[in-house]
Amino acid sequence: MLVYNLYSKFSGEEFKIAIHTFQNEFSFSKIHFLFIAIAFTFVNWGLETLKYYLTVQRVEKISYFRAYRGILYGNAMNLILPASIGELTGRPMVLKEENRAEGSGVAYYVSIVQKVASPFVGLVFFSLAVYFGFLKNEAVALGSFSFPFFQIIVAISLLDFLFWLFLFLKPSIILHLLERIQFLKRIFEKIENALDIKTRLKWQLIGIGSIRFVVFVTQYWFLMFLFFDHFPHFEFYLLCGVYFLAQFVIPSLGFLDLGVRANIVAIVFINFSENIVQLMAVNYLIWIINILIPSLFGFWLMRNNIMDTKEA
Numbered sequence: 001m002l003v004y005n006l007y008s009k010f011s012g013e014e015f016k017i018a019i020h021t022f023q024n025e026f027s028f029s030k031i032h033f034l035f036i037a038i039a040f041t042f043v044n045w046g047l048e049t050l051k052y053y054l055t056v057q058r059v060e061k062i063s064y065f066r067a068y069r070g071i072l073y074g075n076a077m078n079l080i081l082p083a084s085i086g087e088l089t090g091r092p093m094v095l096k097e098e099n100r101a102e103g104s105g106v107a108y109y110v111s112i113v114q115k116v117a118s119p120f121v122g123l124v125f126f127s128l129a130v131y132f133g134f135l136k137n138e139a140v141a142l143g144s145f146s147f148p149f150f151q152i153i154v155a156i157s158l159l160d161f162l163f164w165l166f167l168f169l170k171p172s173i174i175l176h177l178l179e180r181i182q183f184l185k186r187i188f189e190k191i192e193n194a195l196d197i198k199t200r201l202k203w204q205l206i207g208i209g210s211i212r213f214v215v216f217v218t219q220y221w222f223l224m225f226l227f228f229d230h231f232p233h234f235e236f237y238l239l240c241g242v243y244f245l246a247q248f249v250i251p252s253l254g255f256l257d258l259g260v261r262a263n264i265v266a267i268v269f270i271n272f273s274e275n276i277v278q279l280m281a282v283n284y285l286i287w288i289i290n291i292l293i294p295s296l297f298g299f300w301l302m303r304n305n306i307m308d309t310k311e312a
Contacts, residue, residue, distance in 0.1 A: 017277055017280075017281075019281075019284075021227065021277050021278055021281040030225060030226050033222050033223065033225040033226050034223070034226060036222045037219050037222045037223050037285075037286070037289060038289055040215055040218060040219035040222070041219070041289050041290055041293075041294065043215050044212060044215050044216065044219065044290060045068070045071055045072075045075075045294060046068070047208050047209075047211060047212040047215065048071055048110075048114075048212065049064065049067050049068040049070075049071045050064070050208055051110045051113055051205050051208050051209065052067050052070060052071060052091060052106070052107065052110050053067035054201060054204070054205065055106050055109065055110055055197065055201075055205065056095070056103060056106045056107075058106075058193075058194045058195075058196075058197070059095065059099050059102045059103055059106055059194045060095050060096060060099045060103070062094060062095070066094050067094065069094050069301055070090070070091040070092070070093065070094035070095075071091060072294055072295075072297055072298035072301055073090035073091060073093045073094065073298050073301065073302055074086050074087040074089075074090035074091040074107065074298070075090070075291065075294045075295040075298045076090060076295045076296070076298030076299040076301075076302055077089050077090035077298075078090070078295065079291070079292075079295040079299075084111055087107050087108070087110075087111050088104045088107050088108055089104070090298070090302075091103065091104075091107040092104050092106075092107060093302070093305075101187045101190065101191070102187075102190045102191050102194045104191075105188075105190075105191030105194060105195060106191075106194055106195070109168075109171060109195055110205070112164055112167055112168045112171075113168065113205045113206060113208070113209045114209045114212065114213075115160065115164040115168075116161060116164045116165050116168050116206060116209065117206050117208075117209030117210045117212070117213055118209070118213050118244070118245070118248045119157040119158070119160045119161040119164075119245065119248065119249060120161055120206075120210065121210045121213040121214065121241070122157060122213065122241060122242070122244060122245025122248060122249075123154070123157055123158075123161070123245065124241075125217070125238055125240075125241025125242055125244075125245060126150075126153070126154065126157075126241070126242050126245055128238050128241075129238040129239060129241070129242050132235070132238070134235050134238055134239060134271065134272075135150060135239075135242065135268075135271070136270055136271050149267050153245065153246050153249060153250075156249045156250070157245060157249050160249050168202070168206075169202065171192070171195045172192055172195070175188050175191060175192040175195070176192075179192075213241075213244065216244050217237065217240045217241045217244055218237075219286065219289075219290070220240045220243070220244070220282065220286055221233075221236060221237045221240050223282045223285055223286055224236055224240075224282060226282070226285070227278040227279075227281055227282055228273075228278065231272070231273065232272060235272055236269075236272065239268050239269055239272070242268050243264060243265060243268045243269075246264045246267075246268060247264055250264065265279045265280060265283060266279075
């Protein structure tokens with residue numbers, strides 16, 4: 001599954017063009033921007049680890065670095081499983097076997113944090129971009145109908161934010177419903193107890209998730225310097241936030257993900273750049289730095305863990 005997933009992403013013409021663009025545009029005088037973007041990867045996953053570490057302590061006392069390993073396991077599983085299922089299966093692997101069901105519940109709850117924080121902060125970026133006149137409201141054609149793209153994004157973002165905020169603040173409501181499944185009742189009761197989190201910690205998690213969204217945006221913005229010699233820095237920074245908002249709220253299947261991103265990039269940056277190839281090269285590079293490399297490292301750690309367990 002992993003090999004097929006990687007092949008589907010790297011065998012397309014778009015990836016070959018992106019690599020060619022990188023070879024043409026890259027200069028060692030810009031290498032420090034690449035190093036900055038890589039450094040932000042550690043910040044990104046460090047913040048995600050902090051969310052998981054703070055929340056999972058009610059299930060099992062683990063160290064921050066053990067929680068980090070769980071995040072990498074989740075990334076690895078996410079690379080082959082759809083809809084963030086990998087987080088539910090990978091992250092609890094660092095826990096004792098008897099705690100993994102509750103750990104899956106905590107992992108899912110932590111994923112909800114980003115579903116609340118990202119639309120909220122993304123809408124702030126969107127509002128600033130509209131205020132400064134950086135967005136052109138492109139119409140998207142679906143068959144014989146056309147829809148204003150950014151109005152759709154705002155509507156979906158608001159619905160997304162409100163829905164996940166409700167589940168984040170009141171997880172017991174959905175868990176009470178799941179407890180009606182008799183053979184799973186005991187598991188969901190344990191998960192409900194693990195998610196009996198103080199309000200103060202909940203808002204700390206939202207704060208961490210909000211900072212993480214800004215890290216995404218800043219990392220993407222720094223990679224722009226590798227491919228563009230001259231571009232409007234402030235405008236691009238805000239539009240990076242709008243792009244990540246749109247990417248976050250528009251659902252896509254794994255193998256279609258890069259195609260969806262290409263269309264979003266074209267619409268968001270249309271006022272300032274028609275060079276979609278360079279924008280997509282940034283997109284591929286950030287996917288490799290942020291997702292692929294940590295995921296492959298996670299697979300390597302999982303393999304070593306399994307081998308050590310067999311030897312023991």
